[in-house]
Amino acid sequence: MTPTAEPPATGPSAFLPRSFRVAAVHRETAETRTLELQPVDGRPAPAFVPGQFTMVYVFGVGEVPMSITGDPARDDRLVHTVRVVGAVSRAIAGLRRGAEIGIRGPFGRGWPLTEALGRDLIIVAGGVGLAPLRPVIYHVRAHRAAFGRVSVLYGARTPDELLYRRELARWRRDGAIDLQVTVDRASAGWTGLVGVPTLRLRQLTIDPARTLALTCGPEVMMRYAVRELEHCGLDAAQVHLSMERNMQCAVGLCGHCQFGPDFLCRSGPVLRADRVLPRLAIREL
Amino acid sequence: MPAQFVLSRAAFVELLAALRAQGYRLMGPTVRDGAIVYDELSGVDDLPIGWTDEQDGGTYRLTRRDDAALFGYTVGPHSWKQVFHPPAVKLWRAVRDERGLRLEAEPLPAAKTALIGARACDLHAIAIQDTTFLHGPVVDRRYEAARRDTFVVAIQCGQAARTCFCASMGTGPRASAGFDLALTEVLDERGHRFVGEAGTPAGEAVLARLPHRPAAPEDLEAAAQRHDAALAQMGRRLDAGGVRELLQENLDHPRWDEVASRCLACGNCTMVCPTCFCTATSDRGDLAGREAERWQTWDSCFTMDFSYVHGGSVRRSTKSRYRQWLTHKLSTWFDQFGRSGCVGCGRCITWCPVGIDLTEEVRAIRETPSRPGPAAEPSHGHP
Known part of the structure; x- marks a missing residue:
C-alpha cells in the first residue's frame, strides 16, 4: 500500500524525455496552474513516490524540475502545479489542453511513507510547498486507518495565493485529517487564520514519541518549523524537509544541485532535517 | 614487478x-x-x-x-x-510537426x-x-x-x-x-x-x-x-592529511574572503581540472520552431548561473563559489566518491590568471584554523 516505485533505469533514456499531452489545465492562482498530463504513447503514467519530481521540457524553451503533485494511486495521469518564476515555467503555465511536452523521471527520494505508517503525522507547508506534499495527503486519506493523528498546517502569503482551494474546503469539511489554513496577510472576506503556519505548531496536541513531521516551503520557514517542532519535543531526525536547488540532469551527474556532500536530485529532494540543519545555517552553501 | x-x-x-x-x-x-x-x-x-x-x-x-x-x-x-x-555533446534532437513531437537520442x-x-x-x-x-x-x-x-x-x-x-x-x-x-x-x-x-x-x-x-x-x-x-x-606539496575535515570545520574561515579578493571567478581552474565533471544542459532551437536540440556542455561552479534557482543564485559571492569548488574537490568528494577529487596535477595553479594556489589556500587555513561560529543570518531561502 505504500508506493515504493524506484527511479527508472538510466542510460541515454534518462536524458531523453517522454512525450505527454496536456489533458487539463486548472487555474489555481494568478501565478499558478495545475496541469494534468497523459502519456502520448497510451501506456500508464510512471509510478512515483510522493515527494519525487520530474524534469518538464517545453519544446524549444527548456527544462525545469517540478514536484509531482497528483494522487500516487492513479496511473492514468501525471499532475504538476507550476508557478510562473521564469521563461520555462511561464511557457508551461501557458500551455493549453492538447499541447505536447516532454517529461523525464520521476527522480529523487520522496517522503518516508513507510516510516510514517502507524504514526502521527504533522505536515507543514508554505506557498507552493504544498504541491509536493499533496500526494502524501492523498495517500494518507486513502489509507486513513494506517496512520494516527494527521495535522496539516498550510500557509500562503494572502488568501488569493492559496492552492487547491476547493479541495482544501472539502478536506476541511469531511474532517478525515486536521487541516488548518492560514495566511500571512488577510484580505477582505477572509475569516480564517492569520499568521505563519509554524506558529500554530505549539497549539497542536503532539505525542512526540509517535510523531513524524514533513515540511516543504521557503527555507526560512522550514528552519523555523524544525525549531518549533523541536520545542514541541520532536528530534530533528523525526522531521523531513524538501530542498530546492538548481537541477539540470536530475541523476546526480551535472553537479548543480550539490548541497554539501549531497546531490539533492539523488539523495533528496527530501532529506532528514538533522542531516541538513547545520548546513542550512551556513550562508551561500 | x-x-x-x-x-x-x-x-x-x-x-x-x-x-x-x-x-x-x-x-x-x-x-x-x-x-x-x-x-x-x-x-x-x-x-x-x-x-x-x-x-x-x-x-x-x-x-x-x-x-x-x-x-x-x-x-x-x-x-x-x-x-x-567532451566539452560539448549533443544528447538528442526533437522534431515538432503535424504528427506531433518526436525525440531522437544521439547515437553513442x-x-x-x-x-x-x-x-x-x-x-x-x-x-x-x-x-x-x-x-x-x-x-x-x-x-x-x-x-x-x-x-x-x-x-x-x-x-x-x-x-x-x-x-x-x-x-x-x-x-x-x-x-x-x-x-x-x-x-x-x-x-x-x-x-x-x-x-x-x-x-x-x-x-x-x-x-x-x-x-x-x-x-x-x-x-x-x-x-x-x-x-x-616537484615544486609544491599539499598536506592532504585531514584536509577533508579541516575544510568542513572552517567553512566560515576568513581566508575565504581573502582568496575571494583575488579570485576572478573565471572558472579556468574547473575547465583545466581533469576531474571536474559538472555540466549544463541547454536547448537550442531553429528559427522555424520545427527542430530543437539538447546539448550538454561543461559548466563551472564559479559562474553565477550555476546555483540559480528562481529569484536568484544561491552562491552570489565569489567567496562562496571558491569555497564550493575547493571543499568539493578536497572534502565532499570523499563523501560522494570515497576519495579526494584532486590528483595534484597543478593545472588549476598554472592556468589561474592570478595564480591562486590551492596548496597555499589549504596551508593558510591549516595554520589558523577557526571552527565555525553560530551563523549570523539564515542561508539563502526561497524568495
Missing part, C-alpha cells in the same frame, strides 16, 4: 603505427597556440619533439629543449576528459581510442571520472561508450613542473596502474629509447609484435634516475 623491456625510438614509431593499424585513433600531446594540448595524432612527428614547458602560478611558457625528447614536458591545459567527457560514440603519453596524475584522474560516471548509482552511457575501448600508453614523468604536487597526493609521479604500456623515455649516451612495462595482456600483445629487448641493469638505472628527477623537481 613485471619484466621491463626496452623499445628503441624507431620501435616507438612502430607502436603508434601498430595501434593505428588496429583501428585506434591516436590521441596525444601536440603543440598548438603556444601550449601542449591533446589532439588526434597522425604519427610521431605530431608530438612536441624537443619542447618543454615552464609552469608556475599563472604562468605557462613553451621553450626549446637541448635534445629531441618526445615527452620532455609535463601536463598542459588539456586533460583526457576532453576525450571521454563508437571510437577506439589510444591515449599516447598519459601521466600518472592523469591516470588517477581517469579513474576518478570512471567512478563518477560508471560506478555510481547512475551510469553515463555516453561516457561508458567513449571509454569502452581504450588503449593507454602511459609515460612515466622524467621531470616535474613547479606547479606539480602529485607526490603529496599519492598519485605520482610514477604510474603503477591504469595503463596497457608504461614507458620511461631515456636519452643518454646509450641512445634514445623507452624503458617500459606492460600492464595488461592487451599491452603484452601489442608489445609482442614490436622489436624490443629485455631491459639491462643500465636501462633500469637510467629510468630510475628519470623518476627520481621528477620527484626531486
